[in-house]
Amino acid sequence: MSAGTVHHIEDVRRGYTMEADAVVVGSGPGGFVAADNLAAAGMKVVLLEAGPEVKPEAMTREAPRFLAKHYWEGGMRLVGGSAPNPAMSGRCLGGSTVVNSAIMLPLPHWVRDEWTRDDHLGSVVRDASFDRAFARVFERTKTQPTPMTVMGRRNLLMKEALEAAGIEGKPLPRAVDQCEGCADCITGCHEGRKQSVDRAYMPAFLAHGGEVMTCSVVDEVLVEGGRAVGVRGKVVDIDGWRTTGHFTVRAPRVIMAAGVAHTPIILKQSGITGGGLVGESLYVHLTGGGVAVMDEIVDPWHGATQGWGAFSPEIRGLKYEALWAAPSLIAVNWGAMGAPWLRGLDEVRHAAVFAMVYKGRVSGRVRRWFYGQPRLEIRIPKDEIRVLMRGLKTLVDGFLRIGARGVQTTVFGVPERIKNERESELLLSKRIGPRDCHMTFNHMFGSCRMSGDPRRGPVDLEGRVRGVEGVWVTDASLFPGPSAVNPQATIMALSDVVSRRIAGLAA
Numbered sequence: 001m002s003a004g005t006v007h008h009i010e011d012v013r014r015g016y017t018m019e020a021d022a023v024v025v026g027s028g029p030g031g032f033v034a035a036d037n038l039a040a041a042g043m044k045v046v047l048l049e050a051g052p053e054v055k056p057e058a059m060t061r062e063a064p065r066f067l068a069k070h071y072w073e074g075g076m077r078l079v080g081g082s083a084p085n086p087a088m089s090g091r092c093l094g095g096s097t098v099v100n101s102a103i104m105l106p107l108p109h110w111v112r113d114e115w116t117r118d119d120h121l122g123s124v125v126r127d128a129s130f131d132r133a134f135a136r137v138f139e140r141t142k143t144q145p146t147p148m149t150v151m152g153r154r155n156l157l158m159k160e161a162l163e164a165a166g167i168e169g170k171p172l173p174r175a176v177d178q179c180e181g182c183a184d185c186i187t188g189c190h191e192g193r194k195q196s197v198d199r200a201y202m203p204a205f206l207a208h209g210g211e212v213m214t215c216s217v218v219d220e221v222l223v224e225g226g227r228a229v230g231v232r233g234k235v236v237d238i239d240g241w242r243t244t245g246h247f248t249v250r251a252p253r254v255i256m257a258a259g260v261a262h263t264p265i266i267l268k269q270s271g272i273t274g275g276g277l278v279g280e281s282l283y284v285h286l287t288g289g290g291v292a293v294m295d296e297i298v299d300p301w302h303g304a305t306q307g308w309g310a311f312s313p314e315i316r317g318l319k320y321e322a323l324w325a326a327p328s329l330i331a332v333n334w335g336a337m338g339a340p341w342l343r344g345l346d347e348v349r350h351a352a353v354f355a356m357v358y359k360g361r362v363s364g365r366v367r368r369w370f371y372g373q374p375r376l377e378i379r380i381p382k383d384e385i386r387v388l389m390r391g392l393k394t395l396v397d398g399f400l401r402i403g404a405r406g407v408q409t410t411v412f413g414v415p416e417r418i419k420n421e422r423e424s425e426l427l428l429s430k431r432i433g434p435r436d437c438h439m440t441f442n443h444m445f446g447s448c449r450m451s452g453d454p455r456r457g458p459v460d461l462e463g464r465v466r467g468v469e470g471v472w473v474t475d476a477s478l479f480p481g482p483s484a485v486n487p488q489a490t491i492m493a494l495s496d497v498v499s500r501r502i503a504g505l506a507a
């Protein structure tokens, strides 16, 4: 078999027609793992990606420029509902694994138990094959604890603040080979060290004869006589604005992995509703965080982006992480505009930034909006904000105990800079609700839930969409609820399990 090729805009501009044994829609973790397994099993596989390929040498560290080009809606896609906030996701070959912090954690057993209890996923997530899938995924992505040598002062301050709060943390395991600690994960990986799926999976996929078509936006799954026969869509320029051609790929197997926002929209546009449940559920991790201003110089741009973290011992499903991103993004938490904001810039060298993710009980849905774009909505109970605030107070106090001059949080309605533990008490005020919290919903799940109960989810335990033959889902849309940990390893493991079954590979 001859090796496959990555086709760029120059090759596909005028459109194309292809035939294959399987077509995979979307090249994130859910898409690439499935594509690689199917190709390894000897199938002719075409992988379609809406965005372009971004090689390390073409990655700019200028965040606004990078985000505008390689994130959906410039990284500012709005999630409406109780608290309008942005959701970020990558629009490039490799999906969000190109732009994320590469944290890799297995799905906790207590979450597996919940998924088994509520959606009968025991045969998937409690089976030994699921653990073997995690082992394969960790090996392929060279997952390893972040080395202490690239922590930088910012991650070490996080360690100290957690310890001061009575919480033991550890170096976060990440899919990075020899991280340089440049803290620029949000704009890719200039050094080419991050093992995003285009690096970890693409070479083998191409060697197995797989074809990658970039700048190819799938609009519709083609269905004839109740069976999928392929997909069609449009070729767009690198920025994603202008249509330059159209394509059709005919294949008897369609694997949907366009991400939580797009997978349900494409299915619905094709008249595939999974009994009316496609897009009728949506979950996110609630988030919070802040900036601790220290007396010492931290130079937060040194050190792995998210090198140190911990699970809360008190609040199940709440996780703390050190963080850095481009100043233009972090500045959102600086709280001021104009002259006060400029004065605040003097303190950037003293900043230690942290984040929290929390598996709160939220509910939501994905609807089709103008021009076929997804419209996302999330409802957040006020009780869950209280839990999040308890977690935030704990870490704010930790930073104050190690000598922070003050801590600016992502919460409105409390002092802009919390200077002592009396002021941090205000985080627990009953007045604080979802709209008082600035969050970023980068962890989204569950728009096409996998469930053993057809009344709860449109996808069965084999990953098949109910009501149509030949369509599977392998991305984060599958999750029947939030994962409580950073999701990409679980997405890859689920995709591995589902696609091995399609391909007839040993589990």
Ligand SMILES: Cc1cc2nc3c(=O)[nH]c(=O)nc-3n(C[C@H](O)[C@H](O)[C@H](O)COP(=O)(O)OP(=O)(O)OC[C@H]3O[C@@H](n4cnc5c(N)ncnc54)[C@H](O)[C@@H]3O)c2cc1C
Pocket: 025, 026, 027, 028, 029, 030, 031, 048, 049, 050, 051, 088, 089, 090, 091, 092, 093, 094, 095, 096, 097, 099, 100, 101, 102, 103, 104, 105, 186, 216, 217, 218, 219, 257, 258, 259, 260, 262, 266, 442, 443, 444, 474, 475, 476, 477, 485, 486, 487, 488, 489, 491
């Ligand atoms: C800034 C950031 C940091 C994060 N950090 C971490 C982390 O450290 N660890 C972790 O576990 N998770 C992290 N996440 C979350 C994680 O990256 C995502 O949960 C995961 O990538 C989702 O995988 P997916 O396959 O479902 O979708 P995606 O990764 O979103 O991939 C979907 C792909 O489909 C493409 N696509 C969409 N529509 C179409 C269409 N119509 N036709 C063709 N292609 C289409 C998209 O362009 C994209 O490439 C982070 C996310 C972000 C944004």
Ligand code: SF4
Pocket: 102, 176, 178, 179, 180, 181, 182, 183, 184, 185, 186, 188, 189, 190, 191, 192, 193, 194, 303, 304, 305
């Ligand atoms: S910190 Fe820098 S070198 Fe390490 S993975 Fe992120 S971008 Fe790559």
